[in-house]
Amino acid sequence: MLISLYRGVTTLGGPLIDLYLGRRKARGKEDPLRFPERRGHASVPRPHGPLVWIHAASVGESLSMLPLLRHLRETRPGLRLLLTTGTVTSARMMADRLPEGCTHQYVPVDRIRFVRRFLDHWRPDMVLWAESEFWPNMLTEVRRRRVPLVLLNGRVSDRSYRSWQRFRGVIGPLLAGFTLCLGQTQDDAERLATLGAPACECLGNLKFAAPPLPADEDALGRLRRVLGDRPVWLAASTHAGEEEMAARLHHTLAQKHPGLLTIVVPRHAHRGDELRPELEAEDLVVAQRSRGEMPEAKVDLFLGDTMGEMGLFFRLAPVVFVGKSLIGHGGQNPLEAARLGCAVVMGPHMDNFAEMTRRMVTGGAALQVGSEGELALTVDRLLRDEAERRHLGDRGHDFATQEMVVLERVVDRLAPLLDAAERQAHARA
Known part of the structure; x- marks a missing residue:
């Protein structure tokens, strides 16, 4: 009955569907x-x-x-x-x-x-x-x-x-x-x-069968030379609200880690231009990847608003926060970062990857936090403790490649x- 109703509505609602598609375009x-x-x-x-x-x-x-x-x-x-x-x-x-x-x-x-x-x-x-x-x-x-x-x-x-x-x-x-x-x-x-x-x-x-995300070697080399030995952490595949959170965390973390670079990669790259002024309003110097800007020494936050380059950013950041998991709901795939040996941190809302998250956390392959404050403490600790960071990254890599x-x-x-x-x-x- 309901399927028949749906078929009828989508048939008669052609003009509304056309309007919807036009707005999307x-x-x-x-x-x-x-x-x-x-x-x-x-x-x-x-x-x-x-x-x-x-x-x-x-x-x-x-x-x-x-x-x-x-x-x-x-x-x-x-x-x-x-x-x-x-x-x-x-x-x-x-x-x-x-x-x-x-x-x-x-x-x-x-x-x-x-x-x-x-x-x-x-x-x-x-x-x-x-x-x-x-x-x-x-x-x-x-x-x-x-x-x-x-x-x-x-x-x-x-x-x-x-x-x-x-x-x-x-x-x-x-x-x-x-x-x-x-x-x-x-x-x-x-x-x-x-x-x-x-x-x-x-x-x-089948997500376990995916190869590591690729990265352009020339671009990776240039960025590594610019970064030198600066401490780096990444907020990956972020959704609305998580970029501002990353900005606040930068101020907190930079007091303990001089020269810190925060990388923010929004899930939808087209949001880059609208996010930049919001992040600069947080009193941060922002460089935008889509404009060809580089994370020079004066840059606080590197906005990775390009498509197909997540593998590049994962290779730059030893500590990664998985987006849509603290403010949003559902989470993003944590295997992509773990497969490249990153120390993975997730929020409590990982419903779309619930079983995977449970196994990673209980197996010591990732950390899960419940609040912004707890995330700040965890990222701070991982940036300070290289041994813990490497151990977490190794366990994550093993988990991501074992199946x-x-x-x-x-x-x-x-x-x-x-x-x-x-x-x-x-x-x-």
Whole structure:
């Protein structure tokens, strides 16, 4: 009933959807050159042969799918691979990192007309759906076409689980369309089964299979020469409110660590220009990466408002605070910093990575704080105590790299489904 209502509203609400998309485009949240893709108009022809479509909502999900895409490209050269994402940031990042021979498109907005246009063009032989973005029209249309559908790295946070339990009439039919659901954790798999998924398993979290984030060696060398032996800490993937917090912490920490440089990397790089005056109002000298400025000796705060350079900033800072975890809710992926040997500190709100956070903290691979004051004390201690900092970084690195075998498990589980999809595609051809 609710799904039918949703389908009706998204059909009749076309003008409102167009208005919404227009506003997003005006704010830079839609790609003006590829905007027709959001309406289901493909910008490139469909390649010949069996095609597997992988959908990953944004940056984090698409990065976790890259190892699988590379593996499929190498081991199944006859398979065509299509990756869709929904954000401008993820599309730009995938332009640099997507394996050769893979195609990227923006996922269409979840309106039946757009969805059918997309599916009519691409005619996928199998769909791999990443994590937790369940679009009713898209999933319903895929099921109607009897296309095998697999959920990879499925995630159901505590908040989402409570919400979906109130709307079982929506989530149940959507999950019933999946041939297989692979949860990030055993808890995720059990929650998916409770909500209506017919076949659920846990083989591990594909985020563990991701390689270290890259960094331009020339840029890294120049920045290291400019920094010299200055103490450095990083607030990574920050959200509104956390940048001002980092500014306050800089004043507190700089009294104990002369020459301190605070690096702030907002989760959304386009916020850089609006953040700069706010940070300068905190009586800080700011250098902005997007303007080509360098963190000279007089600079207090280095604003990393560029895309695709998080690996660069992680290599500059031995101590990293994970954003969206103290003021925001949900947290960001702590593995990216841990994989590069950083001493990782997180706030209490890590709901999106709850099991991973629990394991890292109990295993001594990260520290968790409950307040801004506690964060200041923890960063101060780690900057002073090199032995503790290195030990925490080493434990984090070991944790982040110990489960890379998860990719092999997932590939082995997908193999018979991929074989069947390829056979059916060749039979139809």
